[in-house]
Structures are given as structure tokens and as C-alpha cells.
Amino acid sequence: MQSMAREDYLKSLWKLGSKNVANQELANHLGVTPASATNMIQKLSKEGLVDYIPYKGASLTGKGVKEALSVVRRHRLLESFLSKTLGLSREDLHVEAERLEHALSKELEHEIAKYLGNPIRDPHGHPIPGPNGEIYTNDDLLLSKSPINESLMIRQVPDSNSEILAWLEFNGMVPGAQIIIVSKNQFDGGMAANINNKIIHISTTVSNLVYVSIE
Amino acid sequence: MQSMAREDYLKSLWKLGSKNVANQELANHLGVTPASATNMIQKLSKEGLVDYIPYKGASLTGKGVKEALSVVRRHRLLESFLSKTLGLSREDLHVEAERLEHALSKELEHEIAKYLGNPIRDPHGHPIPGPNGEIYTNDDLLLSKSPINESLMIRQVPDSNSEILAWLEFNGMVPGAQIIIVSKNQFDGGMAANINNKIIHISTTVSNLVYVSIE
DNA sequence: GATATAATTTAGGCATGCCTAAACTTTATA
DNA sequence: TATAAAGTTTAGGCATGCCTAAATTATATC
Numbered sequence: 001m002q003s004m005a006r007e008d009y010l011k012s013l014w015k016l017g018s019k020n021v022a023n024q025e026l027a028n029h030l031g032v033t034p035a036s037a038t039n040m041i042q043k044l045s046k047e048g049l050v051d052y053i054p055y056k057g058a059s060l061t062g063k064g065v066k067e068a069l070s071v072v073r074r075h076r077l078l079e080s081f082l083s084k085t086l087g088l089s090r091e092d093l094h095v096e097a098e099r100l101e102h103a104l105s106k107e108l109e110h111e112i113a114k115y116l117g118n119p120i121r122d123p124h125g126h127p128i129p130g131p132n133g134e135i136y137t138n139d140d141l142l143l144s145k146s147p148i149n150e151s152l153m154i155r156q157v158p159d160s161n162s163e164i165l166a167w168l169e170f171n172g173m174v175p176g177a178q179i180i181i182v183s184k185n186q187f188d189g190g191m192a193a194n195i196n197n198k199i200i201h202i203s204t205t206v207s208n209l210v211y212v213s214i215e
Numbered sequence: 216m217q218s219m220a221r222e223d224y225l226k227s228l229w230k231l232g233s234k235n236v237a238n239q240e241l242a243n244h245l246g247v248t249p250a251s252a253t254n255m256i257q258k259l260s261k262e263g264l265v266d267y268i269p270y271k272g273a274s275l276t277g278k279g280v281k282e283a284l285s286v287v288r289r290h291r292l293l294e295s296f297l298s299k300t301l302g303l304s305r306e307d308l309h310v311e312a313e314r315l316e317h318a319l320s321k322e323l324e325h326e327i328a329k330y331l332g333n334p335i336r337d338p339h340g341h342p343i344p345g346p347n348g349e350i351y352t353n354d355d356l357l358l359s360k361s362p363i364n365e366s367l368m369i370r371q372v373p374d375s376n377s378e379i380l381a382w383l384e385f386n387g388m389v390p391g392a393q394i395i396i397v398s399k400n401q402f403d404g405g406m407a408a409n410i411n412n413k414i415i416h417i418s419t420t421v422s423n424l425v426y427v428s429i430e
Numbered sequence: 431g432a433t434a435t436a437a438t439t440t441a442g443g444c445a446t447g448c449c450t451a452a453a454c455t456t457t458a459t460a
Numbered sequence: 461t462a463t464a465a466a467g468t469t470t471a472g473g474c475a476t477g478c479c480t481a482a483a484t485t486a487t488a489t490c
Contacts, residue, residue, distance in 0.1 A: 003446075003447085005446080005447060005448090022467080022468095023467075023468060023469090024466095024467065024468080032447090032448070032449090033448080033449065033450080034467075034468065034469085035448090035449075035450080035451095035468085035469070035470085036447070036448055036449075037468095038468065038469055038470085039447075039448085039469090039470095040447075042469095043446095043447095054455090054468080054469075055454095055455055055456065055467080055468055055469080056456095056468095081300075082323075085296075085300050085330065086323075086326045086327065086330050088326065092322070095320075096320060096322070096323050099318040099319075099320060100315060100318045100319070102318065103314040103315045103317065103318045104314075104315075105310075105311060105314060107307070107311075108297075108301075108311050111301045111303065112301065115300065115301050218476075218477090220476075220477060220478090237437080237438095238437075238438060238439090239436095239437065239438080247477090247478075247479095248478080248479065248480080249437075249438065249439085250438085250439075250440085250478090250479075250480080250481095251477070251478055251479075252438095253438065253439055253440085254439090254440095254477075254478085255477075257439095258476095258477095269438080269439075269485090270437080270438055270439080270484090270485055270486065271438095271486095431490100432489100432490090433488100433489085433490080434487100434488085434489075434490090435486100435487080435488075435489090436485100436486080436487070436488090437484100437485080437486070437487085438483100438484080438485070438486085439482100439483080439484065439485085440481105440482080440483070440484080441480105441481085441482080441483090442479105442480090442481090442482100443478100443479075443480085443481105444477105444478080444479075444480105445476105445477095445478085445479105446475105446476085446477095446478105447474105447475095447476095448473100448474080448475085448476105449472105449473080449474075449475105450471105450472090450473085450474105451470105451471085451472090451473105452469100452470085452471080452472100453468100453469080453470070453471090454467105454468080454469070454470085455466100455467080455468070455469085456465100456466080456467070456468085457464100457465085457466075457467085458463100458464085458465075458466085459462100459463085459464075459465090460461100460462090460463080460464090
């Protein structure tokens, strides 16, 4: 059984990608000092949850990934559960799930998954790992890298930036919505797109946070 | 904001009654050594949450009661919520709520209360304190002290003894059920009662844990 | 009322996980 | 390539909250 702090470290490492994560990047993401991060990484390394090369960064081992995905699963199931039952807004879900995820037992996790029909995506469209870490929905495309003049479906929006989330919501860019890129900017991932028969301008920042699929 | 440990101490003090609680009793209830209990009580005393006389025990101050009731409210709302949404059995509710209660934000507490229609009792029939600690349902009678040959309604069953809970459930002694005491034992609170047209024998232990109201 | 027993508190330790400041690597720049 | 800057680690501390063992106080018994 992992402590909350350990679970947070594992989850952050997972979110920061499968690459070697720099100490500072990890510390920043968790809101702790680099010294604290080093300390915990060394512990997790001794336990075989992360691969660690001093001064070079850390990454999750297979065992670490499994633990991380268990936290992610709990988080996303909770978001789905709170969305379905209480109808919380996409903006509020994340912060509540963040608090509860560490306190969810295996049994309750299972009950919630059953109640929801073992969902594969959460309300932001993010994949919900299975009880053993399986992820089924890996083929979504980054909006900034998607083809022009094709009918696309919004698949994933971010979960933790409520400003961007509110903007997306306001413009109808929610999971399940249809969108067609009508033009792309010359030098970056910015674009103009047609959604609900309105043309909106989407910044690089946003188009790099939204995933779509080709219909 | 209280830590989980502090919240557990406050809740235990509240559950153990408005009397002065002996150190050992508190330590037992929390599964902690007497030395640990003394230590925490002294901290809580310094913060004005408990009245403490060395060697004589401790009791909650007004401020302490309010904090304790906030934890109890969260616990009972969670039990109600998990019961309504997931249909967890009365036996499972307690242990799950026990884990989650410390992680429930004020906002989510409010949303859950709203969703449930601001209930006054949880699935065990226990009163749910209001957001400011108000308790409305204080007039239930202990079954062991209730009159014979009167139509009674079961109001409260225990939440944490799953053996007794299972027995009660099996015999139809759940909140809302009707019961008539047909005879009382000579020397203790044991009794025979009619429930669903069956006569069952109820031990003192049980009749001291169940509350009823006169219909 | 003295004394044995039980309850409580104090003293000293330990694990977790955070911090700052100083020492040490690595990387970037002149 | 030497050196400055940036990033990382070590060392030493602190708060929380638990423990055991020893000292103290209260209670029960003779």
C-alpha cells in the first residue's frame, strides 16, 4: 500500500511521460522543492518503482507504471462517478477527484466501475485504465496535427486547466462534438475551425491539448 | 483545517459521549497506545478543542463539538450517497465512508447533501448533523427502554458491527420496520418481540444498540 | 491510612515527508 | 577548454503522529 505522497509522485512521473523525467520538472509538477523530490525518488528507486540515475532523472519501472495507472484509474473513475451522479462541471471534477483518489478502496473502485458500466473514458475523454492497467483508447490524434477539411470528433480535453476548459466549453468544444479544421496558421499549430457552423480561432496552446479522431 | 488523525480523535471523543472520556477508553477506541492519546489530547487542548484535566480525562469544547460534528456529517452523507447510488449494503457503508470522510471538501459535501435532498438520517437511521452542527432527530428511544405491547418503529441500527448488523438485517430489523415488544426478560434488557408476525428473541446487547420511536 | 494495582503522563525514539543551505555535477558560454 | 550558470544531491532541521519504557498519580484493598 502506497502513501498519498508516494502515489502523487508515481502519478506525476506517469503524467510527465515515459521519458526520463528531470528532477526539477517533477518537483515543479508536485509543488515541492527539488531536494524533496530527490529524496522520494531515491526511496521509490530502492523499492523498484522507478529507474533512477543520479543527476540524470528518473522514470517509472513496469511495476511503477502499474501503480501509477491504479491511481489514474481511481481518479478517472471518480470523475466519471461524480459527473454522472452529481453532474459536477468538467472544471470542478478534477480537484475533487484529486482529493478522493487516495482514499478509494479496491472494493469501492470495483463497485463504482460496475455502476458506471466499466467505462473506458472519463468525462474529459481521457482513457480510464482497466483494473490491471490496460488502456484501450490510444489512437486519438492531437488536434494540432490533424488533417484539414476532414470531419473530426473531439475526443479529449484537458482536465486541470479550468480557464482553457471554460473556453472550450463555451465554444462547444466538448468530447463528442464535431469539428472541421478550415485553415492552419503558417508557423505554429494555431488554426481556424468550424464547429456548430461557427468559425472559431484556436490557439496553439489549445490545439496541443485537445485530441480528436477522424470520423 | 484538521489532519486526519485530529479528526479521528475529535470524532471518537464525540462518539464516546458528552462525559469526560478516560484516556484509555479513547486510546482503545482509536486503536492507539494511551501515550499517543495523551499526546494528542494535549495538543487539542492547547488549541481549545477539548477540555483536559491531567489524569482526569478529556471532553470536547463547543468548538471541538462543532469540528466533530462536521466529520460525522461528512461520514453520514457519504454513507447515504454510496447507499443511494451504488446500493452498498449497510455493512459495507461504514468502512468506506470512514476512509473517504477526511477527503471530502466543503463544496462536494454541499453538492452531495443537495443531491440527496438534505437528508436528516443516514441509512442506519443515525441523524446527519446540518452544515452548522444542528441535529434535528434526538427523540428516539433505546429499544431496551421502550414500552411493551406498543407499536414501535425501528429508527436506528448500529453502523460498525457487521455481525450484529447482519443479524438485524436477517430478522427484518431495519430502519422503518415495525416491531412490538411482547415480553421482557426479568433481569436485563433482553426481550421477545413481534416483527413481521414472527416472534424473535433479542439479546441485551442488541436492544441496547437499537433505537425506536413510538408510532 | 498504608500499600499494591491500575491508569496516566513523561521521556526518548522512529518513520514519513517536507524544508533551507551548502556541496557537488552537468551543461552552456565565453 | 576553462569557467560561469543551472540543475542535483547531501546534510541538517522541523512537524506530525506513532511507539516503548520509565516515572508519576489515582484508586482499590487490606
